[in-house]
Structures are given as C-alpha cells and as structure tokens.
Amino acid sequence: MRRSSSSGGTPFISLLEPHPLTGWDRTLPADEQPDLDSLPRTFVDAMRVRQEVFVQEQNVPLANEFDADDPRSCHWVIYASVNKTVEPARTDPVTGKIIQPRRSETQSVPIGTIRLVPFPHPPHPLDGGVYVDGELVNSGEPVARVHSIHPAAGGERTTSQYSSNSTSPTLPNSQIVPPAPPSLIKPAFTPDRPTTYHDGVEPYLKLGRLAVIPAFRGRGIAQQLIKTAVAWARSHPEYFNPSATEQGFEQLGMEEGSRMRGGGVVPRWQGLICVHAQVEAIKVWERCGFVLDEGMGKWMEEGIPHVGMFLRVSLDKREDEFTI
Ligand SMILES: CC(C)(COP(=O)(O)OP(=O)(O)OC[C@H]1O[C@@H](n2cnc3c(N)ncnc32)[C@H](O)[C@@H]1OP(=O)(O)O)[C@@H](O)C(=O)NCCC(=O)NCCS
Numbered sequence: 001m002r003r004s005s006s007s008g009g010t011p012f013i014s015l016l017e018p019h020p021l022t023g024w025d026r027t028l029p030a031d032e033q034p035d036l037d038s039l040p041r042t043f044v045d046a047m048r049v050r051q052e053v054f055v056q057e058q059n060v061p062l063a064n065e066f067d068a069d070d071p072r073s074c075h076w077v078i079y080a081s082v083n084k085t086v087e088p089a090r091t092d093p094v095t096g097k098i099i100q101p102r103r104s105e106t107q108s109v110p111i112g113t114i115r116l117v118p119f120p121h122p123p124h125p126l127d128g129g130v131y132v133d134g135e136l137v138n139s140g141e142p143v144a145r146v147h148s149i150h151p152a153a154g155g156e157r158t159t160s161q162y163s164s165n166s167t168s169p170t171l172p173n174s175q176i177v178p179p180a181p182p183s184l185i186k187p188a189f190t191p192d193r194p195t196t197y198h199d200g201v202e203p204y205l206k207l208g209r210l211a212v213i214p215a216f217r218g219r220g221i222a223q224q225l226i227k228t229a230v231a232w233a234r235s236h237p238e239y240f241n242p243s244a245t246e247q248g249f250e251q252l253g254m255e256e257g258s259r260m261r262g263g264g265v266v267p268r269w270q271g272l273i274c275v276h277a278q279v280e281a282i283k284v285w286e287r288c289g290f291v292l293d294e295g296m297g298k299w300m301e302e303g304i305p306h307v308g309m310f311l312r313v314s315l316d317k318r319e320d321e322f323t324i
Contacts, residue, residue, distance in 0.1 A: 024070075030048045064133040115207070234315065
C-alpha cells in the first residue's frame with residue numbers, strides 16, 4: 001500500500017494495489033469481517049464507504065457489493081480529518097458544573113472511494129438488459145438474439161463469456177457444488193461487440209464503485225478520485241499488461257482462436273478507460289472528460305439505470321490533455 005498526502009495533510013488519498021483479499025466474507029459488513037486485522041486497511045475503508053453508499057443508500061444487496069474484480073483492482077480511498085468526541089464532558093450531578101471537559105481528537109475517516117479494474121472484462125452489458133450480481137436476469141430481447149448478438153465481433157456466442165469452472169454432471173447430487181455467481185468468476189480474453197468508442201477488441205481499463213458519503217458531496221471529491229485514478233493509470237501504462245512469456249496464454253485466460261490472441265499478440269493497454277456510469281452521475285464523469293457511448297445503450301444494474309462512457313488518455317507523457 002502506498003500513501004500520499006496533500007499539503008496540510010488533509011484530505012489524503014490512499015492506494016491499495018491488487019491484493020488477494022483472502023478471507024473476505026461477502027455476506028458480512030466490513031466491521032464484522034472475521035479476519036479484519038489481516039485485511040488491508042484501505043480495502044476495509046473502501047468497503048465501509050461502499051456499504052454506506054451502495055448498500056444502505058441505494059439498496060444494493062450486501063453480498064453483491066464484493067466481487068471477483070476487487071482482488072485484481074487498484075483501490076483508492078480518500079480520507080478527511082474529522083474532530084470526534086472520544087469522551088463526553090463530565091458534570092457534577094449536584095451543581096451541574098463541568099468537572100471534566102469533553103475530550104476530542106482528530107481522526108481520519110474514509111469519505112470516498114473508486115476502483116480501477118484491469119482487462120479482461122465480461123462482455124459489454126446488453127442495451128435494455130437487467131443485471132443482478134453480474135448476471136443477466138432479463139435481456140429485454142428475444143432469447144434467440146441474446147444467444148447470437150455480436151456477429152461483427154466474431155460470430156455467435158452466449159451471453160456469458162466467463163471462463164467457468166462449472167459443476168460436473170457426473171457427480172452424485174450430494175457432491176454437486178452450485179456454480180459461483182458471475183460476479184465471482186474471472187472473465188476471459190474474448191472479443192466483444194463493437195460500440196461507439198470501443199472496437200470490441202482493444203483492451204481497456206474500467207473505473208467503478210465510485211462513491212462519496214453524503215455529508216461530503218458537492219465538494220469535488222468524486223472528481224478528485226477520478227482524476228487521481230486516471231493520472232495513476234497514465235503514469236503506469238504497462239502495469240496491467242500481461243506477459244504471455246511469463247504466464248502462458250492459458251494462464252491469461254485467452255480463448256483459442258480469439259482475435260486478441262491473433263498472431264500471438266499479448267493485449268496491451270493503449271489508453272482507453274471505460275465506466276459503467278449511473279445515469280444520475282453522468283455529469284460527474286463528463287467533468288473529467290468521459291463521453292457517453294451511445295452504442296452501449298442503457299441497462300439496469302442492481303435496479304439502477306446505467307450507461308457506458310469512455311475516456312482516451314494519451315500515453316505520450318508530453319501531452320497533458322485527455323481526449324476520446
Ligand atoms: C456521484 C457521487 C460519487 C458524486 O460525488 P461528489 O463528490 O459529490 O461529486 P463532485 O463534487 O466531484 O461533483 C459534483 C457534481 O455532481 C453533482 N452531483 C453530486 N452528487 C450527485 C448526485 N447524487 N446526484 C446527481 N448529481 C450529483 C453535483 O450537482 C455537482 O455538480 P455541480 O457542481 O454542477 O452542482 C456521489 O453523489 C455518490 O456517491 N453518489 C451515490 C453513488 C453513485 O451514484 N456513484 C456513482 C456511480 S457511477
């Protein structure tokens with residue numbers, strides 16, 4: 001974990017690079033995690049913010065908040081210094097006079113978070129689709145179309161492009177383990193459908209889980225988080241690029257015949273960043289240079305309308321401007 005602080009020490013932003021997060025129980029809140037002390041503080045704080053915002057405020061089920069992207073992502077948490085009462089004032093019960101003043105101390109509290117997810121990703125959501133915990137529960141389309149939707153990106157495929165370790169049909173019933181929900185399965189490198197700003201093939205990073213607790217909204221905190229994550233990605237352009245020589249194509253989850261694999265070319269990030277933005281938050285992303293991808297349409301995630309937005313950053317260190 002790296003820490004950086006602005007001048008004056010507040011607010012400061014903490015970064016957690018990918019971490020296995022072993023022991024995280026997605027059915028429990030952050031403060032009730034059995035291995036709380038062994039988990040990275042930055043992640044626990046990110047989850048505290050995400051739970052307050054997404055679970056309590058937006059009614060996303062707690063168990064759907066943590067997913068397979070969390071261990072492979074970079075997480076940023078922004079903290080504010082807040083004066084907190086640690087011991088209330090004590091008064092004389094007879095005279096009512098204060099015999100010991102209130103004791104307070106300044107504490108750093110997490111107020112916002114964002115994460116940066118590396119490629120590969122599951123396919124772009126379907127226009128009109130309804131998703132719960134990463135799973136398409138209603139396509140808004142006739143079934144036949146859902147199962148053959150992107151001929152331009154490589155022909156027929158099912159809605160799920162995840163590499164699944166699904167149950168063996170030969171096992172007796174008592175040994176059958178239910179398959180993991182899509183949100184807990186690692187996606188594979190496969191072509192996607194082309195959209196307005198994505199050709200379906202180019203590897204992209206994905207920003208998400210942007211949340212600021214209500215008391216600190218409207219002060220540019222979200223903008224600060226987005227800009228921090230984008231600037232970090234720009235200054236670490238190779239960070240998520242896989243190495244086929246070190247890991248092997250199978251380890252990279254590349255499918256046989258995939259266009260990404262074509263000619264043995266390993267996917268390399270070229271500056272494209274995507275976000276699945278809540279419709280209410282479009283303006284926040286636009287302020288940071290993201291533009292709406294009309295071709296991605298609109299869909300529901302956990303009951304909340306979402307759209308796709310993209311930003312292309314220049315990886316040329318001489319250029320300051322971000323463009324799409
Ligand atoms: C969206 C969110 C992250 C913005 O955080 P923030 O720190 O207030 O954002 P900023 O201060 O950087 O930007 C604020 C701008 O967005 C607008 N805005 C902020 N919160 C908003 C909200 N809940 N709904 C609509 N607009 C909002 C403000 O009006 C402001 O624009 P203005 O300066 O023209 O008034 C925060 O409201 C939040 O956590 N919302 C709930 C979770 C969420 O929607 N996450 C986004 C997922 S894509």
